[in-house]
Amino acid sequence: MKMYMGGKWVDKNERIDVVNPFDGSILDTVPKGTSSDVEAASESAERGAKAMAALSAYERYAILHRAAELMTERVGDLGRTITLEEGKVISEGMGEAARAQETIELSAEEAKRLTGETLDLSGASNGAGKFGFTLRVPCGVVAAITPFNFPLNLVCHKVGPALAAGNSIIIKPATDTPLSALKLVEILLEAGLPAEAVQCITGPGRAIGDAISTNSR
Numbered sequence: 001m002k003m004y005m006g007g008k009w010v011d012k013n014e015r016i017d018v019v020n021p022f023d024g025s026i027l028d029t030v031p032k033g034t035s036s037d038v039e040a041a042s043e044s045a046e047r048g049a050k051a052m053a054a055l056s057a058y059e060r061y062a063i064l065h066r067a068a069e070l071m072t073e074r075v076g077d078l079g080r081t082i083t084l085e086e087g088k089v090i091s092e093g094m095g096e097a098a099r100a101q102e103t104i105e106l107s108a109e110e111a112k113r114l115t116g117e118t119l120d121l122s123g124a125s126n127g128a129g130k131f132g133f134t135l136r137v138p139c140g141v142v143a144a145i146t147p148f149n150f151p152l153n154l155v156c157h158k159v160g161p162a163l164a165a166g167n168s169i170i171i172k173p174a175t176d177t178p179l180s181a182l183k184l185v186e187i188l189l190e191a192g193l194p195a196e197a198v199q200c201i202t203g204p205g206r207a208i209g210d211a212i213s214t215n216s217r
Contacts, residue, residue: 001182003031003202005041007195016202018179021087030178033203038211041170041199045141046217048168048196053138055194057112060164064108066191071101071184078152078183085177086151100153100184107160114165138166143212145205151177155184163188163197171200172212178202 002009012031020027052060071078075097083093116134121127144158155171162169173181178200185200201208 035211051194068105111164148174152180
């Protein structure tokens with residue numbers, strides 16, 4: 001598979017084998033990203049954050065809800081992908097795929113409820129007849145560096161809430177298990193997510209993770 005950045009699927013000359021830990025067979029290959037890819041992805045994600053912030057709560061809900069529907073339709077493929085790249089028995093892979101779908105569905109619902117609150121200020125000596133209020137606004141670009149043990153659901157735990165709140169996100173999946181995350185990106189784009197609202201960079205944890213976690217954006 002290719003990685004996704006800058007609104008397009010990107011390949012590289014250097015690639016990494018994705019290996020089935022059960023029998024050692026090569027399932028697929030993914031690009032070996034670099035720190036310069038992270039910089040380019042972060043620039044794209046900044047634009048994606050503006051696109052996400054411009055969406056209404058209902059529009060964010062609709063995208064995530066459609067993604068959850070697509071995950072339900074493809075639960076078998078997602079479950080098998082988890083099993084093949086991570087090594088779980090198929091029942092656990094299918095169980096994780098179902099949980100991941102639920103995580104995205106719950107995130108969709110929460111997109112409609114990310115409101116602020118009103119505060120009665122009359123508890124202060126000069127607060128009679130006054131109230132304060134807070135608003136929740138997107139924080140911008142969210143980084144999601146995820147582990148191998150739940151390669152789809154733990155990605156969804158980061159992606160779902162970030163998108164529900166109107167942010168863009170850069171995903172760095174575990175090097176051993178990147179395929180589930182890449183298939184999630186395919187689903188999100190098919191569901192109508194703005195093209196630059198998600199980036200998914202594959203490659204060595206130290207090089208990619210350090211570049212993401214130290215990026216000023």
